Amino acid sequence: MPPKKNKTKKSSSAKKNKRTTRKKKSNFSLRRWLLKWIFILGLWGAIILSLIIVYYAHDLPDVGKLDEEFRTPKITILDKNGDSIANVGSLYGEYVEYNQIPQVLIDAVTSTEDRRFFAHFGMDPMGLLRAVVTNYTAGRVVQGGSTITQQLAKVVFLSPERTIKRKVQELLLAFYLEGKFTKEEIITMYLNRIYLGSGNYGIDAASHSYFNKSARDLNLYEAATIAGLIKAPSRYSPLNNFELSQKRADQVLALMVDNEVLTSGDILRATEGLGFAKKRYEVGVKYPYFVDWVKDQLPDYIGRRKGEVVITTTLDPEIQKVAEESLAASLSVYGKKHHLEQGAVLIMSPQGDVLAMVGGKSYRESQFNRATQAYRQPGSSFKLFVYLAAMENGYTPEDVFVDEPIEYQDWAPENWNNKYEGEISLRNAFAKSINTVAVQLAQKVGIRKVINTARKLGISSDMNKDLSSALGTSEVTLLELTGAYAHFANYGKSVWTHGITEITDMDGAVLYKREDSGGHRVISEKATANMNDMMRNVVTSGTGKQAAIDRPAAGKTGTSQNSRDAWFIGFTHDYVAGVWLGNDDNKHMSHVGGGGLPAIIWHDIMGQINESKTRREIPVTESAVKRGREPKSIWDNIFGR
Numbered sequence: 095m096p097p098k099k100n101k102t103k104k105s106s107s108a109k110k111n112k113r114t115t116r117k118k119k120s121n122f123s124l125r126r127w128l129l130k131w132i133f134i135l136g137l138w139g140a141i142i143l144s145l146i147i148v149y150y151a152h153d154l155p156d157v158g159k160l161d162e163e164f165r166t167p168k169i170t171i172l173d174k175n176g177d178s179i180a181n182v183g184s185l186y187g188e189y190v191e192y193n194q195i196p197q198v199l200i201d202a203v204t205s206t207e208d209r210r211f212f213a214h215f216g217m218d219p220m221g222l223l224r225a226v227v228t229n230y231t232a233g234r235v236v237q238g239g240s241t242i243t244q245q246l247a248k249v250v251f252l253s254p255e256r257t258i259k260r261k262v263q264e265l266l267l268a269f270y271l272e273g274k275f276t277k278e279e280i281i282t283m284y285l286n287r288i289y290l291g292s293g294n295y296g297i298d299a300a301s302h303s304y305f306n307k308s309a310r311d312l313n314l315y316e317a318a319t320i321a322g323l324i325k326a327p328s329r330y331s332p333l334n335n336f337e338l339s340q341k342r343a344d345q346v347l348a349l350m351v352d353n354e355v356l357t358s359g360d361i362l363r364a365t366e367g368l369g370f371a372k373k374r375y376e377v378g379v380k381y382p383y384f385v386d387w388v389k390d391q392l393p394d395y396i397g398r399r400k401g402e403v404v405i406t407t408t409l410d411p412e413i414q415k416v417a418e419e420s421l422a423a424s425l426s427v428y429g430k431k432h433h434l435e436q437g438a439v440l441i442m443s444p445q446g447d448v449l450a451m452v453g454g455k456s457y458r459e460s461q462f463n464r465a466t467q468a469y470r471q472p473g474s475s476f477k478l479f480v481y482l483a484a485m486e487n488g489y490t491p492e493d494v495f496v497d498e499p500i501e502y503q504d505w506a507p508e509n510w511n512n513k514y515e516g517e518i519s520l521r522n523a524f525a526k527s528i529n530t531v532a533v534q535l536a537q538k539v540g541i542r543k544v545i546n547t548a549r550k551l552g553i554s555s556d557m558n559k560d561l562s563s564a565l566g567t568s569e570v571t572l573l574e575l576t577g578a579y580a581h582f583a584n585y586g587k588s589v590w591t592h593g594i595t596e597i598t599d600m601d602g603a604v605l606y607k608r609e610d611s612g613g614h615r616v617i618s619e620k621a622t623a624n625m626n627d628m629m630r631n632v633v634t635s636g637t638g639k640q641a642a643i644d645r646p647a648a649g650k651t652g653t654s655q656n657s658r659d660a661w662f663i664g665f666t667h668d669y670v671a672g673v674w675l676g677n678d679d680n681k682h683m684s685h686v687g688g689g690g691l692p693a694i695i696w697h698d699i700m701g702q703i704n705e706s707k708t709r710r711e712i713p714v715t716e717s718a719v720k721r722g723r724e725p726k727s728i729w730d731n732i733f734g735r
Contacts, residue, residue, distance in 0.1 A: 168402055169181070169182050169402070169403055169404075169405060170402070170403070170404045170405070171385055171388060171389070171404075172405065172406045172407060173409045173411050174406070174407065174410055174447075174449075177411070179381055179407075179409065179411075180381075180385045182293070182385060186294075186296055187299035187300075187301065187302055187308075187309065188298050190308075190310060192282040194309075194310045195285060195297070195309065195310070196309075196310065196313075198312070198313070198318075199285075199297065199309070199312055199317035199320065201353075201355040201356070202317045202350060203281070203285065203321045203324070204242070204281075205346070205349045205350045205353040205355060205356075206321045206322065206324065206325070206346050206349050207242055207324055208241045208242040208243075209349075209353050211277065212277050214241060216241060216243045216271065217241060217268065218241050240264070242280065243268040243280055244265065244268045245284065246268075246280060246283055246284040246287070247263075247268045247270075249287050249289075250283075250287065251263075285297045289393075290324070290331075291323050291328055291330065291331030291334070292327075292328075292333045292386075292461070293389065297309040297312075297320060300320050301316070303333070304316075304319065304320070314347075314356075314360065315343060315347075318347050318350070319332065319342075319343040319346075322339065322342035322343050322345065322346045323342075328390055329467065330342045331461075333461045334461050335467070347361050380411075381409060381414055381451070382457045383451050383453030383463045383465065384409055384448070384451040384593065386461070387451065387453075387465075387593060388405060388407055388593045388594060391593070391594065392405070395594060395597055395606045396597055396605045396606055401599050401600065403597055404598050404600065405596075405597050406596040407594055408442075408443075408448050408593050408594070408595055409449065409450065409451075409593065413449045413450045413669075414451075416450070416702050417441055417699055418450075418452050420698045420699045421452050421455075421673075421695060424437070424691060424694070424698075428691055432683050432684045432685060432686045433677070433681065433682070434683045434684075435455070435677045436454055436455055436675070436677060436678055437454070437464070437674060437675045437676070438452055438454060438463075438465040438468070438674045439451075439465070439674075440465050440572050440573060440576045440671065440672045441669055441671045441672075441699065441703070442577070442580060442669070442670050442671075443580075443669065443670070444580055444583035444585075444668075445580075445612075445613070446577060446580055446584075446589040446590050446591040447592065448591060448593045449669070451463075451465050451466075452465065453465045453467075462678070464572070464678075465572045465573055465674075466571055466572070468571060468572070468678075469555060469570065469571055470569055470570070470654070470674065470676060471566055471567055471568070471654035471659050472566040472568075472569075472575055472654070472661055473565070473566040473652035473654040473655075473660075474532075474566060474637075474651060474652045474653065474688065475566060475650045475661045475663050475688065476563070476564070476565070476566030476568070477524065477527070477532045477564065477565075478629075478650055479544050479545075479548040479553075479578075480535055480539070480544050480564045481520065481532075481628065482617065482625055483536075483539045483540075483544045483546075483547040484538075485620070485621040485624045486547070486617070486621045489520065490520070491519065491524075491628055492521065493519065495517075495520065495531045495534055496517055496518075497509070497514045497516060497517075497518050497523065497528050497531055498530065500530050502561055505561070505562070507530060507533045507562075507565060508529060510527065510653070514530070520535070521627070521631055522631075524631070524632065524636070525628065525632045525635060526637065527637050527650075532565060533565065535564070536564035537561055541560065541561055541563060541564070542559070544563065545557050545559065545563065551577075551578040551616070552574060552578050552581075552591070553574050553575070553578055555568065555569060556568065556569075566652060572661075572672050576663055577589055577591035579663045579670055579672070580665065581616065581617060581622075582622060582626050582648070582713065583666075583667070583670050583712065584713075585619075585622060585713045586619060586621070587612065587614060587615055587617075588613040589613060594606070595607070595608045623713070623714050626648050626713055626714045629648035629649055629650055629664065630647070630712065630714060632648070632649060632651070633647050633648060633649055636651075637687075637688065638650065638662060638688075638689055640689060640690065640693040640697060641662055641664060641693040641694075641696045641697045641700075643666070643697055643700055643704065644701070644704075645666055645709045645710070646711050646714075647665070647712070648664055648712050648714075649662060649663055649664020650663055651687065651688030651693060653687040653689075656682040657683045657685070657686050657687060658677070658682050658683070659675070660674070660675045660676065660683065660686045660687055660688045660690070660691065660692045661675075661692055662693045662695075662696045664696060664700075665712065666700060666712065667707075667710040667711065668707045669703060669704065671696055673696050675692050675695075
């Protein structure tokens with residue numbers, strides 16, 4: 095008879111086997127449950143995805159557009175009176191076949207726009223993931239995830255609007271293109287159709303315009319320059335800003351090295367034989383800075399279409415002449431003395447009609463538009479948004495602050511004259527452009543509210559999210575800033591700065607017509623009245639006294655650090671005008687501040703163009719200032735203020 099302990103061992107072993115069997119059965123059941131739900135969810139996901147595809151695919155554009163003539167004819171541009179100011183059109187070169195395109199250009203474009211172009215199936219998951227991570231890290235959209243195939247689909251078939259529908263259709267069309275054409279055919283169509291700045295479509299037109307040669311003969315640096323244009327054609331055009339285009343080309347070369355299609359040694363030889371041709375505007379074009387600005391916006395209004403078009407604009411030739419002559423005379427007389435080379439002027443109606451635009455001293459010397467493309471520090475003219483945020487959050491012009499030395503996290507802002515006033519009202523602090531008070535006010539209101547205030551008035555440029563923004567350290571354009579001030583001339587109602595009122599075809603059929611809705615309120619009546627009261631005080635007794643004319647006027651001076659930028663932005667009842675002075679290389683001027691030469695130019699221009707107008711008050715309602723209770727703006731209702 096076996097020992098008893100062996101029996102115990104056998105019993106323990108049996109129990110262990112039973113537990114193992116039960117565990118296996120449990121694991122098997124869990125796996126079956128997971129597989130079941132994975133299958134169910136996958137099935138429903140496939141059904142939902144199919145429905146989405148069907149929904150967005152039912153009205154896909156006609157793919158026959160690939161065979162249509164894509165070159166647009168001449169464009170006739172008229173001023174506000176209906177007189178012709180330009181006959182221009184897009185520029186196209188020859189259609190360059192794939193085997194004629196320099197390999198360095200193909201490498202430059204794929205390295206910059208779509209490094210896995212020859213490997214993916216129309217969508218690049220890795221590139222999309224990289225873009226998401228990059229944008230999340232940066233806190234804003236700095237990189238796109240679209241492939242070259244998707245970009246071709248957008249250029250040929252779709253409008254530029256940013257909607258989910260357009261993105262889904264773009265992806266579906268990209269799959270179609272990948273199935274129908276070879277990679278070589280896709281990139282050839284892409285390079286012959288894309289917009290490359292200064293009115294040029296396709297690589298051959300850009301090559302002739304910028305380098306006086308066929309695209310077939312581009313060298314490495316020229317190819318990098320053209321590839322760099324795709325991201326922002328107008329901004330990086332060599333005709334608009336040659337130095338910026340060179341910096342962008344250097345970025346492209348670095349991307350090519352990163353993509354292992356170029357070596358560091360190749361870059362040293364890249365600039366050999368670099369050619370550059372300054373394009374001359376065709377004879378007969380008046381007001382070229384304005385014409386360029388309007389022409390570049392045309393696709394946003396009517397997309398790409400066949401047939402000639404006529405654009406009626408907001409430009410007023412008489413006001414344009416005054417602006418041009420005043421700026422030219424001032425630069426001629428004072429430029430050398432004050433180490434000043436450039437300037438820009440914008441004049442618009444309170445509703446945002448751009449009546450005059452001077453983008454620089456000479457278009458023939460530089461096509462870069464300093465009114466719309468130059469991002470510069472606004473200095474104290476940015477305080478408008480600080481004080482408005484305060485007025486909308488309970489402060490009044492009579493509130494008293496102490497102007498004294500202050501410090502925030504090792505930063506000690508100082509006043510421009512290094513003097514301190516002690517106790518001072520907000521009205522007088524604004525008029526005298528006291529820096530310490532503006533920073534204290536921004537700190538109390540919150541810099542985020544200040545930035546949101548600037549955003550709702552049309553400032554779309556990136557802004558610093560620290561207190562230095564209160565003193566205008568974030569860069570903006572003259573167009574943005576002047577448009578923001580126009581809200582106050584428009585009684586606190588919304589303003590959309592624009593230069594186009596109507597677009598028709600040659601038969602007179604209307605393709606676009608601006609409907610003036612009068613705008614909706616974005617600033618309360620009380621805040622509008624308070625701000626206009628303070629801006630009028632700037633002109634009557636503050637830093638902007640040299641802007642004063644023979645009728646009520648309001649505005650604000652601005653000078654960036656070391657006098658690199660000088661501004662005066664202001665308005666009367668009938669017009670809003672902005673003046674900027676500075677140097678393209680960002681060198682400081684000598685004794686030029688916003689209250690000096692910019693205010694004098696503003697005074698000269700506004701004095702002339704207002705002369706024929708009836709003398710009327712700006713939107714300052716004394717009862718509104720005193721009342722304290724006003725209808726809420728649309729923004730107050732949205733944010734529950």
